[in-house]
Amino acid sequence: MKMDWSSELNNSICTVSQLRKYADLSHDVERKLYEIIKRHPMCVTPYYMSLIDWDNPSDPIKKMAIPSLTEFNLEGSYDTSGEAENTKMPGLQHKYEQTALILSTNKCATYCRYCFRKRLVGLPSKEVIKRFEDAAEYIKQHEEINNVLISGGDPLVLSNEIIESFLAVLSDISHLKFIRFGSRTPVVLPSRFEDDALLDILRRYSYSDRRIYVVTQFNYPREISKESVKAINNLISAGIILTNQTVLLKGINDYPRTLAKLQNKLVSIGVNPYYVFQCRPVKRVKSAFQVPLCKGIEIVETAKKSCNGHSKRFKYIMSHRTGKIEILGIRHDDIYFKYHQAKDIKNLGRIFKRRVDKKAGWLDDFKKR
Numbered sequence: 001m002k003m004d005w006s007s008e009l010n011n012s013i014c015t016v017s018q019l020r021k022y023a024d025l026s027h028d029v030e031r032k033l034y035e036i037i038k039r040h041p042m043c044v045t046p047y048y049m050s051l052i053d054w055d056n057p058s059d060p061i062k063k064m065a066i067p068s069l070t071e072f073n074l075e076g077s078y079d080t081s082g083e084a085e086n087t088k089m090p091g092l093q094h095k096y097e098q099t100a101l102i103l104s105t106n107k108c109a110t111y112c113r114y115c116f117r118k119r120l121v122g123l124p125s126k127e128v129i130k131r132f133e134d135a136a137e138y139i140k141q142h143e144e145i146n147n148v149l150i151s152g153g154d155p156l157v158l159s160n161e162i163i164e165s166f167l168a169v170l171s172d173i174s175h176l177k178f179i180r181f182g183s184r185t186p187v188v189l190p191s192r193f194e195d196d197a198l199l200d201i202l203r204r205y206s207y208s209d210r211r212i213y214v215v216t217q218f219n220y221p222r223e224i225s226k227e228s229v230k231a232i233n234n235l236i237s238a239g240i241i242l243t244n245q246t247v248l249l250k251g252i253n254d255y256p257r258t259l260a261k262l263q264n265k266l267v268s269i270g271v272n273p274y275y276v277f278q279c280r281p282v283k284r285v286k287s288a289f290q291v292p293l294c295k296g297i298e299i300v301e302t303a304k305k306s307c308n309g310h311s312k313r314f315k316y317i318m319s320h321r322t323g324k325i326e327i328l329g330i331r332h333d334d335i336y337f338k339y340h341q342a343k344d345i346k347n348l349g350r351i352f353k354r355r356v357d358k359k360a361g362w363l364d365d366f367k368k369r
């Protein structure tokens with residue numbers, strides 16, 4: 001029998017013993033996975049579990065959702081984009097003049113092993129919003145803010161009542177021109193969008209002159225299934241604009257053909273490619289998932305050759321402490337970057353370069369010239 005979204009969430013695979021039903025695990029591996037899960041919880045929806053090809057030991061969906069022993073590698077940091085220094089109150093960040101970011105929850109439908117907010121997802125956290133009204137008051141006082149990104153965790157796993165209360169409060173702020181939900185729910189829990197009550201709420205608050213956007217995160221072509229396409233269709237029918245951020249991930253989409261196929265498929269289902277993000281040097285993530293920048297440029301540029309104008313509109317971006325930095329390309333011995341968004345407004349649009357370093361995966365890895 002088909003489950004509704006909340007029963008599906010309740011039936012998620014969250015323990016090593018549940019995982020045993022899907023994979024052969026030695027006693028030693030089980031013990032180590034148990035240790036990892038204690039530190040960073042596992043939770044995979046039955047739907048997302050069903051996309052895994054268990055006969056393939058390097059299956060990309062498996063790599064994204066199931067913990068591995070690489071998580072014992074502590075290289076990196078838990079706050080790679082300076083989120084702490086941009087926090088104005090628990091759960092509210094204001095880094096770029098026009099955008100406020102709200103951490104609405106620490107929960108997600110599936111905990112992605114490469115998550116850059118690994119420090120908080122599925123864990124008790126003081127970083128999540130306490131009183132949404134206080135965040136709204138801050139936004140009201142800052143008329144330069146014209147959009148809000150509701151993130152987390154994944155805001156669309158919250159109840160309809162909570163989602164509606166967020167939208168009702170934000171709707172009263174006239175200088176807000178659009179509201180975004182950052183969510184992987186269409187990818188990992190598409191049944192969420194069979195909930196007519198949720199679709200009604202989104203439809204009611206997505207006005208013709210102040211749309212709601214859902215920023216999805218499809219990373220691999222197999223994630224575009226008949227179920228996720230239906231979720232996207234339902235969102236489009238509710239007047240929602242869909243954009244997508246893909247994270248460039250080692251062993252998942254770091255092949256030009258895979259990346260091109262993904263972006264082309266997204267356009268065909270009505271989801272606009274927005275960013276391809278460089279994977280951040282996050283503790284327990286970096287060694288398993290980050291692709292060096294020089295290789296990333298090669299992958300992105302080769303992929304673009306198989307994309308049409310729409311599917312290659314994305315920017316290849318590093319979300320750095322100092323801003324969103326576009327990775328432009330390599331010329332001779334130099335790699336070129338440009339500030340697409342900047343914490344310090346003086347940097348906006350600035351182009352700069354670093355000497356090529358084939359191993360560098362992040363701006364701070366390069367030596368300054």
Ligand code: SF4
Binds near residue numbers: 109117183
């Ligand atoms: S859904 Fe988003 S916030 Fe949640 S674990 Fe995945 S990447 Fe992180």
